[in-house]
Amino acid sequence: MMIDWKKIDTVLLDMDGTLLDLNFDNHFWKEFVPLKFAQLNNISINLAKQQLEPQFKSMEGTLEWYCLDYWSDALALDIAGLKSEISGLIAVLPHVIEFLEKLQQSSQKVMLVTNAHRDSLDLKMETTCLQPFFNTIISSHDLGFPKEDSRFWQLLEQSYPFNKKTTLLIDDSFSVLNAAKLFGIAHLISVSKPDSSQPKKTVIDYSAIEDFRELMIGL
Ligand SMILES: [Mg+2]
Numbered sequence: 127m128m129i130d131w132k133k134i135d136t137v138l139l140d141m142d143g144t145l146l147d148l149n150f151d152n153h154f155w156k157e158f159v160p161l162k163f164a165q166l167n168n169i170s171i172n173l174a175k176q177q178l179e180p181q182f183k184s185m186e187g188t189l190e191w192y193c194l195d196y197w198s199d200a201l202a203l204d205i206a207g208l209k210s211e212i213s214g215l216i217a218v219l220p221h222v223i224e225f226l227e228k229l230q231q232s233s234q235k236v237m238l239v240t241n242a243h244r245d246s247l248d249l250k251m252e253t254t255c256l257q258p259f260f261n262t263i264i265s266s267h268d269l270g271f272p273k274e275d276s277r278f279w280q281l282l283e284q285s286y287p288f289n290k291k292t293t294l295l296i297d298d299s300f301s302v303l304n305a306a307k308l309f310g311i312a313h314l315i316s317v318s319k320p321d322s323s324q325p326k327k328t329v330i331d332y333s334a335i336e337d338f339r340e341l342m343i344g345l
Pocket residue numbers: 140141142143144297298299
């Protein structure tokens with residue numbers, strides 16, 4: 127058994143790459159945005175990719191990286207509008223609904239804790255109908271720091287009190303798990319297949335699930 131559910135009373139769940147297929151975001155940023163950027167600037171897609179890659183890279187792990195307004199300004203594209211254009215690609219990962227239903231029947235407090243911008247979060251909740259499964263939905267933009275930053279966790283604890291020792295965080299990002307670990311969250315689990323179109327990731331530092339059936343034992 128990967129988790130002793132008797133020791134947990136709060137479950138913090140990441141959205142993209144944990145509950146939802148990262149294929150949408152990967153496709154959006156790596157293919158669809160470069161295509162639209164190329165059309166707007168009358169350049170080739172390859173050149174657009176070359177120009178965008180270092181821009182994306184330099185913002186990784188910052189709140190701006192997750193901010194649709196920032197990228198709309200920086201690239202002169204309607205990023206939120208483009209996201210809804212391909213919203214058909216938004217998909218829930220296998221066995222997530224079963225897991226959330228089981229959590230709902232349990233006494234666990236369930237919080238969605240995401241770096242996604244409110245516009246992106248709203249679009250994804252509208253598309254997937256997952257909203258009712260959560261007691262609370264938190265976007266790191268509301269707190270002013272990304273989940274990779276220790277200040278996010280301090281502010282989260284102040285705003286939505288939880289006991290670090292009895293809290294489980296499931297997140298596909300290692301930098302987020304590292305920050306949560308440093309803050310003192312006792313139970314941490316990673317995801318080895320955040321993008322259904324990519325091969326399984328090797329995870330060394332954390333226990334990792336391939337899908338949520340592995341966590342349903344004992345829940
Ligand atoms: Mg994620």
